[in-house]
Amino acid sequence: MYRQQILDHYRNPRNYGELSDATFSHTGENPSCGDEITVDVVLNENEAIERIAFSGDGCAISQAAASMLTSELTGMTLNELQELDRDDVLDLLGVEVTPMRIKCAVLAEKVAQDGAKIYHGELDELEQTTIEG
Amino acid sequence: MYRQQILDHYRNPRNYGELSDATFSHTGENPSCGDEITVDVVLNENEAIERIAFSGDGCAISQAAASMLTSELTGMTLNELQELDRDDVLDLLGVEVTPMRIKCAVLAEKVAQDGAKIYHGELDELEQTTIEG
Amino acid sequence: MATHEQTSPLDVAVLREEFPVLGRHVGGDVTAPGEGADDDQPLVYLDNAATSQTPRAVVEAMTDYYYSYNANVHRGIHHLSQEASVAYEEAHDRVAEFIGADGREEIVFTKNTTEAENLIAYAWGLEELGPGDKVVMTQMEHHASLVTWQQIAKRTGADVEYIRVTEDGHLDMDHAREAIDENTQMVSFVHISNALGTVNPVEELVDQAHEVGAYAFVDGAQSVPNRSVDVGAMDADFFSFSGHKLCGPTGIGVLYGKAEILEEIQPYLYGGDMIRSVTYEDSTWEELPWKFEAGTPPIAEAVGLTAALDFLDDVGMERIQAHEEALTAYAYDRLTEFDDVTVYGPPGDNRGGLVGFNLEGVHAHDLSSICNDHAVAIRAGDHCTQPLHDTLGAAASARASFYLYNTRDEVDALVEAVDNARQLFA
Amino acid sequence: MATHEQTSPLDVAVLREEFPVLGRHVGGDVTAPGEGADDDQPLVYLDNAATSQTPRAVVEAMTDYYYSYNANVHRGIHHLSQEASVAYEEAHDRVAEFIGADGREEIVFTKNTTEAENLIAYAWGLEELGPGDKVVMTQMEHHASLVTWQQIAKRTGADVEYIRVTEDGHLDMDHAREAIDENTQMVSFVHISNALGTVNPVEELVDQAHEVGAYAFVDGAQSVPNRSVDVGAMDADFFSFSGHKLCGPTGIGVLYGKAEILEEIQPYLYGGDMIRSVTYEDSTWEELPWKFEAGTPPIAEAVGLTAALDFLDDVGMERIQAHEEALTAYAYDRLTEFDDVTVYGPPGDNRGGLVGFNLEGVHAHDLSSICNDHAVAIRAGDHCTQPLHDTLGAAASARASFYLYNTRDEVDALVEAVDNARQLFA
Ligand SMILES: Cc1ncc(COP(=O)(O)O)c(C=O)c1O
């Protein structure tokens, strides 16, 4: 799993940080690895993602996936975001992720999607996203 | 196990009944079969068994064993009674008793022995003898 | 006896080949396990309601687990642990499919049916029951539920009531309607009685429970092995059975619970694998079903159970049921031919695959011993339904119970042994 | 590394032949269990503290059970049930002998260590604990005891205190003397820590518990597998371990309890086989140990456990311990050679057969994944000691754990994989 590209994103994460003017912000964790990721999003008037950033820490897979995913998301509409599934993230990573590590890989995607749902009022009480085994 | 002798003792138990002048009397059960036996004993001045009777009901093995054992006990001292062990009863029965039925075979012996111990004040609180698995 | 079909929907001779133990001889020393030189009579195994025999496919699946991918599950990243985890988790899916549950979150592996009953009694009953509340059971309950709810009720101050059994071995449904009242919080009953063979009207009882807002717990230990069961269709809130009674291994049982109910119930056993996060002060719980599975689970047994369900589905549950019903009806007819034999429970053509009976003047343990002298394995005792036996006026009964590999010849061997006991004790 | 003996007291090459899984190759698809065409790297199995591998003798004993004398136990009169009952009951004797208990009445079979802990927590703790009472544990407890006593304490209003762990991974015995006070009713602690490898001073802690009139519960899950244990000599009131960690099967664990204490405690699980007599109103209980074994027990597993103990005794517990200690010291030395590796727990020459560690800047899950890429199976996570990991300042750690079949070459493979991770992430 630990191809050069993954390690590179882990060492030098893209879009790492926080956005003080975020339209919405959401946090999630993967309790089995202790991975934690917060995603901040600034939308434009078409509900497309103008800027995105993530922060948090955890294993290389979760952090690299967040780095690679956020790079892809810029420009996407929230509807397009919701249409992504786990295979899209796995394709992005470009390596075979073993079943027990898939939770790590999809954490950022799930956080972004849940954040958008909460923003749309579709998920109400959810305070934090959790990826279960 | 069901030789003619056993069946005969089951059908026509010897010493069946109660002794109104018993020196001591004791009851025991084997919960797994539901066997229940009461032994009544009349002692002579030498602590030898002058008369003995049993009552109760249960499976053929327990009842035949009680019938055969009580026949043997007449004339024995209580000390001799305490020296009997399970093999003596099994010898008396004269058949091979499978492990799960040994409890049935030794019930009467245990009741007689416990009764004698209580009479001697060696067993105090015991109210009823139980044969455990 | 000619009224029942002579041919089975199963190719029993071929099926028997899958069960090595059915080729055993018995009769000699029992303290050294396995066939010895003095074991010289071919075994007739008619104690399937106690435990069923185990086909090669099940034993081989477990051997394969131990020899090629044994590892602890859930949190392991290494190859073997992933293989074991996938197999273990999929075993839940397989069970869900087999009994018509919605998914793995509704399937909790326990060690047996008894523990499934206790799990709900402890996790829900001990917390929720109190004075004024009532648990309704039946007079034909197995000790697994009877003693459990009786004791939990005692500890919480709740009442217990037992739906009466009629002369012919059915539940008195008028009494059921009375007993299941506004105070009732739980109705727990056997799907099929392991002592009488009665098949209870599950849907009706579940409906009655729901009408008064009570939960319905169905004990399926004797039904899942021999008929197609759909917990969704019967709308049971809880349902339980054991692996060892349906060609599976010992050491594993199943609790089914509706997800929305299990979600609300607090955990029962505490420990590893059931927590989400732990501090020295407090803990939070994993998702279903793991919340109810503390510690290293029965992994090999889950693999074996999966193989057992595959085996049964390959044979076909409808055909298994038809085979058992025919055999049971035949045994019922043959045994009732003896005037001095009392057969308990409903008539022969609508019952689970077992016949409980007594021979007049002969203790059931003696009867069972004599059958054993004929190499016929039946059970004698109260079959964990002691209070029911009190109402039957019998300290014990003999029970012959059948499974997919049994034959009419084996029933004949039983009848012959019973006849021999009649003559011995005549 | 030259300071530790190079030769093992065991003939490991011969022993390995008894464990078919040790010949496995891994690396390919994990969703189809067992060796596939794309599994091409020889497995290095260093996850023994999670579960041990299973020798042929154990699997064959269980197969023999299923193929030749599978039956339900206790009350069966027929031949197979007698054979199974004798074997099942003798399994208790064998365990008693193995750990120095007085007899079968002190040995209760549970499903795992976790359930043994819960059994006492429910049967004794829930009844006897109350406000003002205290349960003392250690900061290095496994969730099996930690979460259990924490939650039972919460439910009863009792307090919980944890004996501190020192910098070098030992218990702070000064703190122990303080914590174990007059209010203490239970002291529950690991014999050997599954995260740190620490071997705790059992006798001393048991004595301290007894001085204040508290019970001592020793969690032997990590000690019984690799050293000779004598519960009588340590005077533990309760002791527990799991079959699957000492070459035995999944689905069985052991609770040892002093007979006079178990005698007084009320039962925990209710159901068949644990009762003496039942009416619709109330029930009475069987003798020990059956009082605590409700329902059909893990029969095949008890047969397997017996075979596992025979296997271990044949190899020799002293030699197993010496072998493990040598291997562990070697692994400790090799891993501590890396400046960027932190090894947790006490120095290498007095610990259980495991090494927990972290590589700076690399998440333990990544480290474990990379080891897995090298076919080296280690565990990563909090090892069910989450609060301990909080005090260590690590969300997770990697853990290599050894057993009688492991070799120095396998430790070298681990070290090489760790070195590779260092280079990858450098
Ligand atoms: C110290 C300790 N206690 C308890 C357990 C729990 O054992 P089990 O999962 O078999 O219940 C383990 C194993 O994980 C352990 O290492």
Ligand SMILES: Cc1ncc(COP(=O)(O)O)c(C=O)c1O
């Ligand atoms: C109706 C019924 N319920 C419960 C049980 C208990 O099953 P187990 O002993 O596997 O827990 C049995 C089997 O004896 C049964 O027949």
